[in-house]
Amino acid sequence: MTMSKSDQSVHKRSVRFSPERSLFDQLPAETRIVSRRVRTAELRTEEFLLNVGPQHPSTHGVLRLVVSLDGEVITQCDPDLGYLHRTFEKISENRTYQQIVPFTDRMDYLGSMNANWGVAVAVEQLAGIEVPERAEYLRVIVAELNRIASHLMWMGAFGADVGAVTAFLFGFREREMVLDMFEEICGSRLTYGYIRVGGVAEDITPRFVKLAQEFLDLLPSKLNEYHDLLTGNPIFKQRTKGVGVITLDEAIRYGVTGPMLRSCGFPWDLRKDEPYSIYERFDFDIPVYYDGDCFDRYRVRMDEIGESAKIVRQALEGLPEGDFKVKKLARNIKPPVGDVYVRQEAPRGEYGVYMESDGTIKPNRVKYRTPSFSNLSILALMTVGWKIADLVAILGSVDIVLGDVDR
Amino acid sequence: MNTMLSAILGVLILFGVIALQGLILVYMERKVSAWMQSRLGPNRVGPWGLLQTAADIVKLLLKENIRNERSDRVIFFLAPILAFVAPFAAFVTVPFAATIGFRDLDMGAFYVFALGSSVVFAVIWAGYGSNNRYALIGAMRSAAQMISYEVPLVTAVLGVFLVAGTLSLREIVQLQSQGLWYVAVQPLGFVLFLVAATAESNRAPFDLPEAESELVAGFHTEYSGMKFAFFYLGEYAEMLVSSCVLVVLFLGGWLIPFANNANVPTWLHLLSFVSKVYLIIFLMMWFRWTFPRLRVDHLMAFGWKVLMPLALVNLLATGLIVYWLKS
Numbered sequence: 168m169t170m171s172k173s174d175q176s177v178h179k180r181s182v183r184f185s186p187e188r189s190l191f192d193q194l195p196a197e198t199r200i201v202s203r204r205v206r207t208a209e210l211r212t213e214e215f216l217l218n219v220g221p222q223h224p225s226t227h228g229v230l231r232l233v234v235s236l237d238g239e240v241i242t243q244c245d246p247d248l249g250y251l252h253r254t255f256e257k258i259s260e261n262r263t264y265q266q267i268v269p270f271t272d273r274m275d276y277l278g279s280m281n282a283n284w285g286v287a288v289a290v291e292q293l294a295g296i297e298v299p300e301r302a303e304y305l306r307v308i309v310a311e312l313n314r315i316a317s318h319l320m321w322m323g324a325f326g327a328d329v330g331a332v333t334a335f336l337f338g339f340r341e342r343e344m345v346l347d348m349f350e351e352i353c354g355s356r357l358t359y360g361y362i363r364v365g366g367v368a369e370d371i372t373p374r375f376v377k378l379a380q381e382f383l384d385l386l387p388s389k390l391n392e393y394h395d396l397l398t399g400n401p402i403f404k405q406r407t408k409g410v411g412v413i414t415l416d417e418a419i420r421y422g423v424t425g426p427m428l429r430s431c432g433f434p435w436d437l438r439k440d441e442p443y444s445i446y447e448r449f450d451f452d453i454p455v456y457y458d459g460d461c462f463d464r465y466r467v468r469m470d471e472i473g474e475s476a477k478i479v480r481q482a483l484e485g486l487p488e489g490d491f492k493v494k495k496l497a498r499n500i501k502p503p504v505g506d507v508y509v510r511q512e513a514p515r516g517e518y519g520v521y522m523e524s525d526g527t528i529k530p531n532r533v534k535y536r537t538p539s540f541s542n543l544s545i546l547a548l549m550t551v552g553w554k555i556a557d558l559v560a561i562l563g564s565v566d567i568v569l570g571d572v573d574r
Numbered sequence: 575m576n577t578m579l580s581a582i583l584g585v586l587i588l589f590g591v592i593a594l595q596g597l598i599l600v601y602m603e604r605k606v607s608a609w610m611q612s613r614l615g616p617n618r619v620g621p622w623g624l625l626q627t628a629a630d631i632v633k634l635l636l637k638e639n640i641r642n643e644r645s646d647r648v649i650f651f652l653a654p655i656l657a658f659v660a661p662f663a664a665f666v667t668v669p670f671a672a673t674i675g676f677r678d679l680d681m682g683a684f685y686v687f688a689l690g691s692s693v694v695f696a697v698i699w700a701g702y703g704s705n706n707r708y709a710l711i712g713a714m715r716s717a718a719q720m721i722s723y724e725v726p727l728v729t730a731v732l733g734v735f736l737v738a739g740t741l742s743l744r745e746i747v748q749l750q751s752q753g754l755w756y757v758a759v760q761p762l763g764f765v766l767f768l769v770a771a772t773a774e775s776n777r778a779p780f781d782l783p784e785a786e787s788e789l790v791a792g793f794h795t796e797y798s799g800m801k802f803a804f805f806y807l808g809e810y811a812e813m814l815v816s817s818c819v820l821v822v823l824f825l826g827g828w829l830i831p832f833a834n835n836a837n838v839p840t841w842l843h844l845l846s847f848v849s850k851v852y853l854i855i856f857l858m859m860w861f862r863w864t865f866p867r868l869r870v871d872h873l874m875a876f877g878w879k880v881l882m883p884l885a886l887v888n889l890l891a892t893g894l895i896v897y898w899l900k901s
Contacts (some may be wrong), residue, residue: 236711239871330865330868406869549770556870
């Protein structure tokens with residue numbers, strides 16, 4: 168078949184990427200394939216798939232993110248979880264009620280005290296155990312100190328994520344003082360197992376009180392130091408302000424809680440809204456910010472450090488005399504048949520424990536609702552359209568603990 | 575034959591000096607960062623940990639050189655060499671004192687900047703040759719960054735050349751001995767040069783090509799052993815050469831302030847030069863351990879929208895003043 172003159176002209180035009188669709192369709196099939204290939208090469212660049220993690224300096228553990236990039240801009244981000252899954256829920260179902268507590272240390276290892284507490288309260292509610300007042304005070308003190316330590320550690324890690332390595336060491340320096348206190352009362356620095364069913368493991372010592380006073384006196388000046396180093400820094404602001412914004416509506420739809428939710432302008436804190444333990448006796452505020460970006464998440468946490476310090480100070484002043492645990496507790500607790508759901512405000516958000524008893528010494532069903540998991544679920548939504556450098560800042564601002572995500 | 579011998583000797587001395595400086599700088603960086611982060615820094619190997627960097631070099635020499643199977647063999651091999659050789663060669667024209675220096679070129683400043691900008695090839699080769707995605711992103715960033723900062727850097731120093739009327743580094747220092755140092759004549763140029771030079775040597779807050787928290791190790795992710803050491807040494811050599819050029823162009827080189835420089839022994843001049851250089855290096859280390867890292871688009875915006883207009887204004891003002899004074 169010979170090509171007519173008009174056909175040739177059409178062919179020429181198609182090579183010059185004529186936008187007319189009708190002309191393109193008129194072309195012979197083989198020409199169309201070639202021309203389409205040229206078109207795609209000309210107009211659309213190839214997607215760049217980047218595998219971040221599970222071993223990466225900024226995934227805070229073993230999180231894997233499969234990121235599609237258009238240049239430096241993220242077009243898609245798929246978190247791949249489960250690298251640290253240790254079946255804690257199933258293990259908990261095969262242990263006696265008292266034996267569950269140490270496992271929760273390994274879930275949120277930066278907020279172990281809070282993790283212990285939830286389980287202890289769940290078992291106490293199931294079995295109807297009344298906890299002495301002094302034990303409640305001690306629980307509040309250590310849980311709030313743990314919150315401070317967790318936020319300090321987060322501040323350091325977040326600073327390192329955006330490139331301010333010095334902040335990392337500053338955060339650790341003050342966290343060390345909290346760890347010293349915990350070492351004093353329970354002997355360990357990371358997995359405490361201090362809050363137990365029926366009270367706490369040991370009474371506090373005079374040295375603990377002295378260390379705590381020193382720490383609380385020092386903290387305001389140190390907070391100012393962090394504000395000098397990070398909060399007022401123009402580069403830090405540039406890196407965090409308006410980055411990774413989520414709206415309140417999105418946050419609620421994804422079940423985001425804790426500082427992330429409070430940075431979207433919703434003052435939801437279980438310590439105030441559903442006061443558990445003895446929190447209604449203390450005077451403290453819930454810091455709220457309204458932009459829902461990385462900078463506001465940072466500010467919420469920094470303010471919470473101060474509020475937690477206020478609670479610890481009041482609790483230390485009002486600490487009553489008495490027992491620090493229930494005097495007589497059965498070796499194997501057998502709660503009556505029933506179930507319970509306990510939720511508390513952990514450093515990272517709402518921590519829930521569902522426990523179902525069938526009347527034996529082991530729970531029939533245990534489920535942990537961990538804040539990191541829910542907070543991480545919004546990551547894919549938050550990161551699209553931002554740059555690869557922002558991915559690190561946004562992921563850091565979520566404050567995940569992989570042990571808490573995978574359980 | 576004699577010139578050949580002296581040239582080889584010169585290169586060996588230069589290499590020895592730079593390698594020693596590299597060791598000292600790495601140690602200094604560790605101690606300075608430790609001091610800023612309330613740590614102790616190295617303190618085990620030798621007195622005050624002085625031999626730590628030497629021990630590290632031994633470790634790096636003994637390490638296996640791992641090469642990615644699908645990397646580009648030639649490019650992968652050449653990148654670290656260029657990364658070290660370019661800043662190393664730039665030292666040839668730096669006048670350390672009135673009579674100490676390897677070669678005074680008429681186009682000395684041009685030569686230094688030309689070599690300084692060729693480091694970008696090393697980074698791109700490393701990123702492309704190692705067949706690693708992190709390295710590739712690092713290399714792409716580096717290319718963009720180097721172009722964005724090379725232009726304001728050179729535009730900022732053009733003012734100095736206008737005032738001095740020469741490109742020879744030695745003559746520029748000698749001109750400063752007759753009047754004010756150029757930091758007083760060109761304050762804006764000095765600041766611009768300092769910022770752009772920090773960016774040029776890929777140090778924080780402009781360390782995007784290697785951005786540890788984002789890109790693992792950026793363009794040198796795949797490098798190990800001595801090849802990695804060459805990148806490392808190259809970075810410090812580059813920092814050293816930028817500081818040297820800064821001192822020469824703006825801070826009077828080897829000159830001692832408030833003294834009759836004609837009657838001062840040479841070793842004092844050398845000491846003056848070295849202490850000025852180390853002061854600038856300390857400043858750069860201070861930047862690194864205080865500031866967060868800039869984001870890539872902010873970096874470009876800063877380079878083109880802030881530094882570049884300022885550099886142009888500086889150049890225009892200097893040109894007009896020089897013209898007005900001459901006529």
